[in-house]
Amino acid sequence: MCQIEIDEHCDVWSEAIVLARKPHRCSCCFSMIQSGQNYLRHFSALDGDVSPGTLCMDCKTDRDLFAEKHDGILAHPSGLLGMVEECVYEGDDGDEDSWRPMLSRIKIRRVRATKKEASNECHPKV
Numbered sequence: 117m118c119q120i121e122i123d124e125h126c127d128v129w130s131e132a133i134v135l136a137r138k139p140h141r142c143s144c145c146f147s148m149i150q151s152g153q154n155y156l157r158h159f160s161a162l163d164g165d166v167s168p169g170t171l172c173m174d175c176k177t178d179r180d181l182f183a184e185k186h187d188g189i190l191a192h193p194s195g196l197l198g199m200v201e202e203c204v205y206e207g208d209d210g211d212e213d214s215w216r217p218m219l220s221r222i223k224i225r226r227v228r229a230t231k232k233e234a235s236n237e238c239h240p241k242v
């Protein structure tokens with residue numbers, strides 16, 4: 117396990133699992149969260165800078181797994197991929213093997229999310 121350093125702690129950190137009433141986009145993998153699906157709504161603030169975020173349930177599960185092995189440190193939704201990347205590339209021996217699968221599946225979700233978007237643009241107007 118690598119040592120993740122957090123420079124500053126947030127003044128406000130609030131998260132809840134909520135039911136989407138309208139589509140949202142995951143801040144980590146960019147997947148669309150459709151209305152009627154559960155997602156994690158994140159809100160944090162540091163020195164008056166508010167930073168909201170969203171996580172799809174897949175990314176939430178990955179983040180929980182990651183936090184379990186990293187002193188319970190939770191990544192901001194938009195910072196999760198970077199944190200896993202850092203662990204894989206700069207962590208101790210063994211980190212790479214443990215966390216590379218998670219890194220790949222988040223990246224695969226990203227590719228899928230971006231691809232879908234590209235094909236949507238090609239649909240004829242109704």
Ligand SMILES: [Zn+2]
Nearest residue numbers: 117118203207
């Ligand atoms: Zn690590």
Ligand SMILES: [Zn+2]
Nearest residue numbers: 142145172175
């Ligand atoms: Zn996601």
